[in-house]
Amino acid sequence: VSFEDSGDLYHYFTAFHWTISQLTAGGLERVAPLNTVERQFNIFCLIFGLLFVSSLVSALSATMTQLKMQKQDQVQKLRExxxxxxxxxxxxxMAMRVQRQVVERMAKKKLLTDKDVPALALLSSNLRSELRYEILQPCLLKHPLLRLCDHVDLGTMHTLCGEAVDVLLLPTGD
Structure with missing residues (x-):
């Protein structure tokens, strides 16, 4: 069947296929579908490829923008x-010493505390104190009195972790 003898649907998909291939492959069409189903599949693949590449470019652009904003924030802090x-x-x-230490500390990854994670505020107080107990337990149990309290009354330890213990992270040498 020649192109002229094929139906309107085939003509429509051929025109649409040509248009999509101009957008995606720059007109370098190496696949030559022989019927409407093959052409529809080819169009689907081209559209999927276009969407995938667009998503990839979008994600990379967003990441680069975020990195640029972080860098600008650091530059602004150092300028101030x-x-x-x-x-x-x-x-x-003295200015060089101060600036060097600030640059070093800005470059280090900051460990998150529970205050840095707003989602933890959504937890019930019981679950939050249990979580804090689990996080703080290795450090607290190094002290003999707290180790004894842990064996005698676990509830007191949970209350202690939930209400009385605060975490302060200091860089080495401070």
Whole structure:
């Protein structure tokens, strides 16, 4: 069956296929479907490829934008620090030490505390204190008095972890 003798549906899908292939493969069509079903499958594959590549480009763009914003935030913080040091007439030697330590600490990954995770506020107080107990237990049980309290009354330990213990993370040397 020649192209002229094929039906309107085949003509429509041929035109649509040509249009989609211009968008995706730049007109470099190496697949030559012989019937409407093959052409429909080819169109589906081209559209799927277009959507996949678009999603990939979108995700990469979002990641690059986020990294750029983080870098700009760091640059702004360092700019404010330098301005502060200049305004306070800090000696160049001290200013270099301060800036070096700030840059080092900004480069380190910050460990999250429970205050940094807003979703934990949605937990019931019992579950939150149990979670804090599980997190803090290895550190607390190093002390003999707290180890004894853990063996005698687990509820007190949960209350202690939930209400009385606070976590303060300090860099080495502080």
């Amino acid at each position: 620090l330098r301005q502060f040091l200049i305004q306070k007439s800090v000696t160049p030697k």
